[in-house]
Amino acid sequence: MLKRHLLYPFVFACIALAACKSPQAPATGAAQPPAKVTAQIVQLKPWSDVIEALGTAQANESTVLTAKITETVRKVNFADGQAVSAGDVLVELTSSQQAAQLKDAQAMARDAERQYARQQDLVKQGTVSKALFDTATATRDSSSAKVDAIRAQLADRVITAPFSGVLGLRRVSPGTLVTPGTVITTLDDVDLIKLDFSVPETLLGALAVGQQVQAMTAAWPERRWEGRITSIDSRVDTSSRSVLVRAEIDNPERVLRPGMLLSVQVFRAPREVLVVPEIALVQVGTDSYVFRIKPDSSVEQVRVVAGARRRGELEVREGLQPGDRIVLDGTVKLRSGSRVAVQESTAANGATASH
Template sequence: MTRNHPFPMPALALLLALAGCAKNDEAAVRAPPPPTPVVAADVATREWSDVIEAIGTAQANESITLTAKITETVRKINFIDGQKVDAGDVLVELTSSQQAAQLKDALALSKDADRQYQRQQDLVKQGTVSKSLFDTAQATRDSNAAKVDTIRAQLSDRVIVAPFSGVLGLRRVSVGTLVTPGTAITTLDDVHLVKLDFAVPETELASLKPGLAIRAATPAYPNRRFEGKIDSLDSRVDPVTRAITVRALIANPDGELRAGMLLNVDVLSRDRQALSVPELALVPIGQKQYVYKIENGDVARQIEVKVGTRRAGEVEIVEGLAAGDRVVVEGTVSLRDGAKVAVRSGGTGAAAQTARN
């Protein structure tokens, strides 16, 4: 006799199938999530400096406007616009024919007076002339020599020379121009060394001292950085702006920097060795900063860190990490403390480059 099964065969098959699905779902719930792919970077010790930012104006090391000392017409011009000149080069000659004639006459008189003096000196030794006649001849000789010096000085005022080596500006006179004392003829700038003056808040005064390195940049040369050093600090703080003027010197052998140019200045102070990480590694939570430190090669631990100063793409780590630690640079959004990670190569932007380094 055949025994009847408590469930029909189709119902039994359905129950067995449901039981299998329940076991699979339970196994899926118990299975750990796959590791989160991330990009990591090593915590490294690097050269570090605090940066004080400012805006400064370039000035020539030496700069003058050449003018005439007397009223006279221009006879000759010996330079062109923008010419480089050496100290002592004759730039402009003013009309001097009258003084040249006077000098010729004065030289003749001086020469004759000197001969008379020599003759009287010999006769005094022989006792044939009185001492008073000799004194008169000596006074005449000295007077004529002084006249020669006076006329030569007048002639020198009619010759304008470069007082130092540098670059000339635009010519502002022509041959025949009547110039007077104070008439601008051209400018002369010594730009082989540039003075850069900039204002720094008085709160940074303790960080400033002569010899500190500076970097300067200008939109005129977007790919250039000009390096120099602080030369001196003003003796006073401006009571209105509460800032102190700082002067730095920048070598300018190619003459690329010009007087009056505006430059962005970075003052580098407190040179030191510091731990740093890519700025993208930081995870701000409230007023605190955290990073995900990779432990045992595949576990991300959320670590609180104390940060210092920042620079392009990097941040100084004061506390919380040590050299050689690895931190997550990309993928922090998907992480939680204790999560498994899979460090991969690649990434984007500066973070990936830092990670590869």
């Protein structure tokens, strides 16, 4: 029994020695194969900073059509949502009394004109005094003024479109008694939309008339409307510390409506910056890094200062230089000093990502 216990350490030592000499054990200090990665050469690209805001759509021209006098509606010549041209007759009010008065005034005006012409001939012949001729002249002018006054009354009983646009809902019917201020309908010129939005006063220096804007709405999330800034308010709101900006957007299809909420992007003048894909960025805490490939195919971890971002890309303000080659895909298996084999390389001077 004692001999068996003495034999165990000798057997274990032989097994360990055999394992060390086994041909399957890896050789000490064997080189690791280079990691396969994709790479890109960093170059300068045009970059346009974006100011984002929310805005409200306004019609290019907008009015509420109302009655000027108290009268009943005789005829309605439009339908809800109808497109009309400037001068189109929309509503006719009862005007039979004024029409009769106009005929009487016109008849009196014609008679006064004849009396004036007759007196003018007699004055030239010296058979009528100048006083009688002056009376005839005054009568003629008075009759003409009465005709104009009745015509103005008739005009108040015909409501026309002051400009071309789209009508809203009809609020009256034939026989309705309207009074001054009674709403008949609304009229909006929406072929051109005025978009009003507020921007913080800190960005006032970045705004200028003529800058390009892009508008979007939740009603049509896949569409974009292009426009330009036409005016910047002369005052800053003291409560919100913001300035009101107005842009104009073409709306030929009349899809946008006054009062709609739109998200707005204002594009500043392009500048040249270093741009890298977001996929190349390695985030460690609050610091950002990329792996730069050195001439000997090894990599070094470089800290970068990121700036603005856009779809899949970011601006690099510090840490890289034009011409640097960085790793795009495969960063998860790298560390400083690792050797890499580039499978695919792309250039940063390709098509710039759209805004």
